[in-house]
Amino acid sequence: MIITKSFVYEPGEHEAEKASNSYLMSLIALIAGLPLPIVNLFATLFFYIGNRKGSFFVRWHCTQALLSQLSMLIMNSFGFWWTISIIFTEETLSNRFIAYIITVFLFNLTEFIATIYTAINTRKGLHVEWWFYGNLTNLICKD
């Protein structure tokens, strides 16, 4: 699911650091922004905007981080508001809700592990592409 590929050029020390930071920051923002599911997306988005003039390697990894956070936002927001509606309205706890929450939890856990793994490897200057997101980023981010 996670493939380490060779990049078109050898990224420098500071480039690798910035690329790694784009993943790390989404984690820290996630912890700071709990339970709201949108804060980490904002953080990655602003980091992307801050680095839009950066080198290709940095932009590529910022885009991948942004895309992954975007799909997290859709899944987490739905779960968040469903939970709120159960607490505050007549909506009752159902099997469907529990199944959805388990799915969201597993998805978040996978994403969390993948993000940490990618942050570590990008820091070493390795180019890590995720399944689906990597291809999508290749289409969006051009040199």
Next chain:
Amino acid sequence: MDSQKVDMFIMSNGKFFESHQVMQIRERLIELDDSKWGIIQTMQFKDPTVSIIVSLLAGTLGIDRFIIGDTGLGIGKLLTCGGLGVWAIIDWFLIMGATREKNYEKLQQVL
């Protein structure tokens, strides 16, 4: 310019620039006229380590942005209390790179 002078400049000021820019700076300096050596030698650059410390301590007040010369962003950060904390967190990761970029821009005005 004499390559020995350039290497001396790179050795003492290399930490103020992005690592992938250093070689480019070196080449540009070697091509540069000797008369500009005085200006380049006396240029003052902002230290990325200082800006990260300021960002950690007073990031929500935007002081880090003021220090590197982004007054507009600094005021924005000050008025929004560091973008409700989120911007301040983002800047912990961005500020060192931003400082190095500013230093590079400053040097480019002379080159």
